[in-house]
Amino acid sequence: MNLMERRLQSKNNVDLKSYLHEKRSIVDEALQACLPEPEGPASDVIKAMRYSLFAGGKRLRPILCLAGTESVGGIHTDSLSIACALEFIHTYSLIHDDMPVMDDDDFRRGKPTGHKVFGDAVALLAGDALLTEAFRLMATAHLTVDITPQVLLKVIALISQAAGYRGMVGGQTVDIQSEGKRVDISLLKFIHTHKTGALISASVASGAMLGPANESQIEAIKTFGHNIGLAFQISDDILDIEGNSETMGKEAGVDERKGKITYPSLVGLSESKRIQSELADAAVESLQAFDHRAEPLRQIAMYIIERSE
């Protein structure tokens, strides 16, 4: 069944655009409340945290978290703090990735990157502070909503595992060490599943855990997350070739100029699209035991491989 067929067959079509817009507003509002106005001697680090946090992100990870909660019948407000923490972690990773010692990028989403505005030292510290604060947000989440401390600790463990050397940081390490070297498809898959896939997968899984989901639901959601995580990064590779710089807010063709190995450069564009589509199919397939409340997740799987930004 291809994408178009899935769309037509869906009995509970939600308007994904409205859904993403609504959830993004909820996340943005919650993020605003997570940090104080910059004041006091250390105000610059708060400014730098806020600058990168509100530089126009799509909020994909927090939305996946909220959708994960709703997919098993939970209420999205229960997972809002965790959703915000995921965006804090994603933002810290972008700040550090953009630094001169890493990818050395001057622009992201059409805006100067953190270190261009605040200098390398404050940018580094703002990244550190966002990562640290993410865990404070999580460790206090149960004080205002209906989450058990046991489940919350499981969520913190899952997210820290996905963000650390076993996940995102591990993937980033291999990515940075592979520039200009021969990379085969299995190593590229390692980079993609770790650097991007792990946190995306943890986002939707943590949301479901807070539902709370039962064990088999969590397993299904993890499979879903694993598949869309890899699909997302392949779509990033494809967008770098086919994308419009204006829509994306960053230059297209950067990967090729930097000599970065991507799925299209290794297996070709059409094979990349085939793999991507297969991953989206597998993601949707993994949710077959879920009812209409998982419809946003199913549609997000399709959106990820069709997106233009």
Place this chain on the structure above:
Amino acid sequence: MNLMERRLQSKNNVDLKSYLHEKRSIVDEALQACLPEPEGPASDVIKAMRYSLFAGGKRLRPILCLAGTESVGGIHTDSLSIACALEFIHTYSLIHDDMPVMDDDDFRRGKPTGHKVFGDAVALLAGDALLTEAFRLMATAHLTVDITPQVLLKVIALISQAAGYRGMVGGQTVDIQSEGKRVDISLLKFIHTHKTGALISASVASGAMLGPANESQIEAIKTFGHNIGLAFQISDDILDIEGNSETMGKEAGVDERKGKITYPSLVGLSESKRIQSELADAAVESLQAFDHRAEPLRQIAMYIIERSE
């Protein structure tokens, strides 16, 4: 009562040297078990994490955590994971502080710093990974020992607050922005209490919370921690003038050459020593309601202002 009098009056004198040695061995062994042998595509980041983690630290923060637990009648094994996490956080902060974009130090404890061995990118990522893994260690601590999830979440919240922009990262931000600028005593106190004091204070307080301590004990321990935290950083300033490079494993006189403002440069050496002694007195005083089990903490307060490394 001065230091010598306090020593003579102590009815429960412990051999601090043996105590520190014993606890340091326990911490070192536990730290060894926290990270796997480096293998797989991302093995370099694990190597870099291990390199800095085992570069000869005194393990002050973990020992304070264990001593905090014991001071209220708890068992040190219950807080060992948290103690290790504190050393992970301390080590990450050193790796990032030493980087060229920050303090640009080539040596620490007589060894080349992380970025000199592994390069800037992997050092940055190793710091990120240590910070992230610290929270995974904490979020799984209750699975093997007798800690309630509620108390554990309080501990994670306390430590993340102390390590983040409200604490250590905030202090580091102001420190780096103050180089070569006029700094008055109140700003210097802000830097010292945040950059170093906050995590030291959280180390002993988290240990006590795991005891578990009651509210008034926690308050007393926080006062203790606040005082020794500041005393520790002032003793660092003093050691930079009076210390022996060989004993310390780093050059003396660095602060002055870098134009860093310190307590001795602002208020003079003898006044700095007087303040330091006053802080140690206040620290010991705050533990007056504690019995002999707090004796190691009392002696650590004295050790901090008399140390030579």
